[in-house]
Amino acid sequence: MTAAVMPSSGQSLVDKIWAQHVIRDLGDGWALIHIDRHILHDLSGPPALGKVQAAGRRVSMPGLTFATPDHAVSSRPGRTAASFPPGGRLIEALRDLTAHAGIRLFDLDEDGQGIVHVTAPELAISLPGLTVICGDSHTCTHGGLGALAFGVGTSESAHALATQTLRMQKPRRMRVLVEGRLGAHVTAKDLALHLMRRLGSAAGVGHTVEYAGSAVRALGVEARLTLCNLSVEMGARSGLIAPDDTVFGWLAGRDYAPKGGDFDQAVAVWRDLASDEDAVFDREAVFDAAEVAPTISWGTSPDQSIAIDEAVPDPDRAPATSREGMRAALDYMGLEAGRPLIGTPVDWVFVGSCANARIEDLRAAAAIARTGRVAPGVTAWVVPGSVRVKRAAEAEGLDRVFREAGFAWREPGCAMCVAANGEQVPPGARSVSTSNRNFVGRQGPRARTHLASPATAAAAALAGRIVDVRTHS
Numbered sequence: 001m002t003a004a005v006m007p008s009s010g011q012s013l014v015d016k017i018w019a020q021h022v023i024r025d026l027g028d029g030w031a032l033i034h035i036d037r038h039i040l041h042d043l044s045g046p047p048a049l050g051k052v053q054a055a056g057r058r059v060s061m062p063g064l065t066f067a068t069p070d071h072a073v074s075s076r077p078g079r080t081a082a083s084f085p086p087g088g089r090l091i092e093a094l095r096d097l098t099a100h101a102g103i104r105l106f107d108l109d110e111d112g113q114g115i116v117h118v119t120a121p122e123l124a125i126s127l128p129g130l131t132v133i134c135g136d137s138h139t140c141t142h143g144g145l146g147a148l149a150f151g152v153g154t155s156e157s158a159h160a161l162a163t164q165t166l167r168m169q170k171p172r173r174m175r176v177l178v179e180g181r182l183g184a185h186v187t188a189k190d191l192a193l194h195l196m197r198r199l200g201s202a203a204g205v206g207h208t209v210e211y212a213g214s215a216v217r218a219l220g221v222e223a224r225l226t227l228c229n230l231s232v233e234m235g236a237r238s239g240l241i242a243p244d245d246t247v248f249g250w251l252a253g254r255d256y257a258p259k260g261g262d263f264d265q266a267v268a269v270w271r272d273l274a275s276d277e278d279a280v281f282d283r284e285a286v287f288d289a290a291e292v293a294p295t296i297s298w299g300t301s302p303d304q305s306i307a308i309d310e311a312v313p314d315p316d317r318a319p320a321t322s323r324e325g326m327r328a329a330l331d332y333m334g335l336e337a338g339r340p341l342i343g344t345p346v347d348w349v350f351v352g353s354c355a356n357a358r359i360e361d362l363r364a365a366a367a368i369a370r371t372g373r374v375a376p377g378v379t380a381w382v383v384p385g386s387v388r389v390k391r392a393a394e395a396e397g398l399d400r401v402f403r404e405a406g407f408a409w410r411e412p413g414c415a416m417c418v419a420a421n422g423e424q425v426p427p428g429a430r431s432v433s434t435s436n437r438n439f440v441g442r443q444g445p446r447a448r449t450h451l452a453s454p455a456t457a458a459a460a461a462l463a464g465r466i467v468d469v470r471t472h473s
């Protein structure tokens with residue numbers, strides 16, 4: 001008798017993708033898995049490629065690896081590689097090493113350059129059901145297309161360059177169900193911060209988080225990428241969403257997507273990429289979308305977030321174990337417990353990063369920017385996530401909207417998200433930022449960061465203080 005086809009019931013989405021990539025079961029939950037796509041950026045690419053060279057190895061499948069500089073590139077209009085010399089040296093290294101290995105580099109200002117987690121999805125380098133890695137923790141973003149995507153360290157990246165495989169432990173399965181409808185001005189970013197706040201920064205450790213439910217299905221692709229982007233901030237190395245017609249329609253015609261009949265065939269396969277009805281999860285959490293308000297961080301970790309109209313929490317009323325951390329966060333942020341965040345004066349606004357610098361994000365920020373001018377004393381930047389996003393925004397006239405309102409319109413890259421390109425929020429200044437990390441010193445020494453959606457950030461720029469975007473007129 002021929003071997004029966006294994007019934008697929010009881011499998012979750014991550015089980016399916018995992019099973020399709022196992023080359024060899026190594027026992028104890030470990031396996032050697034195939035890596036479909038490998039992305040390199042200016043900070044993590046050169047050390048990994050250098051390691052391969054130093055070991056006397058070759059990049060085994062250069063056609064599956066793509067590179068672009070993003071972290072240490074200046075966002076100044078008219079920038080070149082020389083605008084920020086330390087970053088320029090990294091770009092040089094990335095150019096040399098990728099040319100030597102035969103890897104496609106999307107160089108500075110070329111169509112295809114930008115933050116890796118914006119460019120790889122928009123070029124359809126990342127696709128549903130693929131394993132995608134990058135030496136960067138926010139690689140989980142690509143799960144918005146239904147890929148199993150996760151950050152790796154330098155040794156893993158070098159191993160994958162040399163072999164196109166990785167030795168991995170199968171992640172546990174977590175599902176976050178969000179049912180119902182998000183309210184007006186409540187975005188995927190608000191939802192992500194809300195989930196962080198309720199679940200905590202360690203809820204996803206060891207897991208892949210599948211986001212599901214009617215509120216998630218209703219999200220567009222950009223919003224799905226935002227939601228998955230913050231998975232790592234709750235400790236999960238990867239987060240994903242079952243791909244559907246929204247994703248297939250978005251991918252059709254993109255640079256590296258299959259074309260013509262191949263695309264239809266791919267879609268037929270991608271339709272199976274969903275958790276079975278009787279799929280088993282190691283952990284599950286259910287949320288009501290209607291309960292999510294515009295959400296903003298008050299502290300120094302993304303889970304230290306509140307609804308925009310709530311008061312800053314009081315450490316004395318918190319569990320004893322979190323009091324000290326909360327006091328330190330309040331002190332760093334220059335905030336008082338029990339006071340509303342609304343009305344807090346703002347010095348900087350940053351609309352950018354792999355969390356929120358796609359076209360939909362810029363449209364949302366521009367819709368607010370149209371209604372006024374940046375308040376005196378506020379410096380407000382818009383840094384598009386990629387050259388393609390920048391050009392699309394310019395074609396719609398969004399750059400003009402921003403400039404006329406007093407925002408600076410910059411060149412694509414990570415910029416002030418991590419300040420690795422020397423662009424920093426000044427010490428002690430308060431910033432409302434659409435990025436994903438508000439850690440101590442993240443946007444510069446002593447910089448105070450509030451994470452929020454593009455609309456909330458733009459509204460803060462106009463008001464010069466933190467405001468509720470729902471009542472901003």
Ligand SMILES: CC(C)[C@H](C(=O)O)[C@@H](O)C(=O)O
Pocket residue numbers: 043044071135136137138151418
């Ligand atoms: C510098 C890079 C490796 C880092 C990451 O891994 O995420 C950065 O992108 C970040 O967001 O902190």
Ligand code: SF4
Pocket residue numbers: 070071115117136138353354355413414417418435436
């Ligand atoms: S935009 Fe920020 S979070 Fe994203 S990869 Fe760059 S530094 Fe990391």
